[in-house]
Amino acid sequence: MNVLGTHILLELRDCDPRLLDDLGHIRAELFRAAVAVDAQVVGESFHQFSPQGVTGILSIAESHISIHTWPELGYAAADIFTCGEQTMPDRAAAAIVAALRCRDPEITQIRRGPDGARVVELQTAHILN
Amino acid sequence: MNVLGTHILLELRDCDPRLLDDLGHIRAELFRAAVAVDAQVVGESFHQFSPQGVTGILSIAESHISIHTWPELGYAAADIFTCGEQTMPDRAAAAIVAALRCRDPEITQIRRGPDGARVVELQTAHILN
Numbered sequence: 001m002n003v004l005g006t007h008i009l010l011e012l013r014d015c016d017p018r019l020l021d022d023l024g025h026i027r028a029e030l031f032r033a034a035v036a037v038d039a040q041v042v043g044e045s046f047h048q049f050s051p052q053g054v055t056g057i058l059s060i061a062e063s064h065i066s067i068h069t070w071p072e073l074g075y076a077a078a079d080i081f082t083c084g085e086q087t088m089p090d091r092a093a094a095a096i097v098a099a100l101r102c103r104d105p106e107i108t109q110i111r112r113g114p115d116g117a118r119v120v121e122l123q124t125a126h127i128l129n
Numbered sequence: 130m131n132v133l134g135t136h137i138l139l140e141l142r143d144c145d146p147r148l149l150d151d152l153g154h155i156r157a158e159l160f161r162a163a164v165a166v167d168a169q170v171v172g173e174s175f176h177q178f179s180p181q182g183v184t185g186i187l188s189i190a191e192s193h194i195s196i197h198t199w200p201e202l203g204y205a206a207a208d209i210f211t212c213g214e215q216t217m218p219d220r221a222a223a224a225i226v227a228a229l230r231c232r233d234p235e236i237t238q239i240r241r242g243p244d245g246a247r248v249v250e251l252q253t254a255h256i257l258n
Contacts, residue, residue, distance in 0.1 A: 004199065005206070009136070009239065009246050043174030045188045057186050057193060059174045064184070068192050068212070070133065075243045077134070079208070083197070108246040110138065110237070114204045117138050117237040119248060 004113035005063055005083030008093050012076040013104040020069040020076055020100060023048045026056050029099035030065055033092035034058055037082060039065070065092060076100060081112075133242035134192055134212030137222050141205040142233035149198040149205055149229060152177045155185050158228035159194055162221035163187055166211060168194070194221060205229060210241075 019025055027046050034041050043059035057066040063081040070076065078096050080089040097105045109120040148154055156175050163170050172188035186195040192210040199205065207225050209218040226234045238249040 004204075007138070007206075009241065011241060011243065011245050013243050042176040042184065043186070045172030045174045045186065047171040047188055049190070055171065055188050055192070057172070057174065057188055057195075059176055059184050059186055061178070063197050063206070064186060064195055066186075066193055066195070066210075068210075073243055075133075077136075077192070077210070077241050079210075081195075081197075081206070081208075106245045108239070112138065112140060112206050114140065114142050114202055116140050116235045 002113045002115045003111045005081060005111075006089050007079065007081040007110040007112050008089045009108040009110070010076075010078040010080070010093055010096065011106040012078060012097065012100055012102040013074065013106070015074050015076055015100040015102045017071040017074050020071040020074070021052050021054060023054045023056070025099075026054050026067060026069070029096065030056050030058050030067065032099070033065055033080070033095040034060055036091040036095045037062075037088055039082065067096070131242045131244045132240045134210060134240075135218050136208065136210040136239040136241050136246075137218045138237040138239070139205075139207040139209070139222055139225065140235040141207060141226065141229055141231040142203065142235070144203050144205055144229040144231045146200040146203050149203070150181050150183060150200040152183050152185070154228075155183050155196060155198070158225065159185050159187050159196065161228070162194055162209070162224040163189055165220040165224045166191075166217055168211065196225070
């Protein structure tokens with residue numbers, strides 16, 4: 001199969017609501033996640049919503065890392081899409097889960113490329129430990 | 130099920146390679162796709178790679194639209210993640226497919242929210258027609 005990259009979707013439940021509404025914290029932690037996978041950041045976009053919620057995206061040479069938060073639900077949806085041989089997106093996933101003090105993450109891993117998108121079965125606990 | 134949004138993953142095969150390497154074209158078409166779903170753009174990040182390839186991301190109030198291109202393969206991976214009742218991400222998908230003159234798209238649709246991520250079976254042709 002012609003796979004170019006791995007896309008991880010994180011459903012982050014039971015996070016610390018204060019951290020979900022803290023743009024500075026989220027920006028710092030997304031950069032930290034990028035470092036965790038040796039990604040090269042080539043662009044960024046962060047936005048604070050009113051009355052609450054943050055959107056953050058890092059463009060990386062290997063694709064992107066994004067997050068959208070709902071502090072009122074203790075929930076965030078994050079994506080880590082990395083291409084190339086050297087990247088290990090699970091490291092970025094673990095970093096984001098820890099950064100938001102998330103106690104109930106769900107991970108969906110998808111292989112992407114010209115042959116299509118394929119969901120890979122995995123154990124969330126295995127990725128994060 | 131507590132669904133907050135719909136995430137569409139597009140595997141865009143057999144695109145026009147010249148269009149895939151044209152940052153100005155891709156930026157204009159991503160904005161056009163945002164308009165197609167009545168999305169409010171709150172940020173953007175675009176980057177031209179050397180020797181080829183473009184990464185583009187629009188942060189929208191409803192989440193994000195992103196694309197990463199491989200002109201040498203005639204391939205691009207695009208994402209349209211929209212939250213809220215009013216958005217129709219399939220319209221943005223159709224706009225991007227047309228904009229890149231893609232002749233072989235594959236669409237994966239995922240419902241996301243605190244109850245988790247669930248792949249929705251669908252017919253690519255149905256979405257684009």
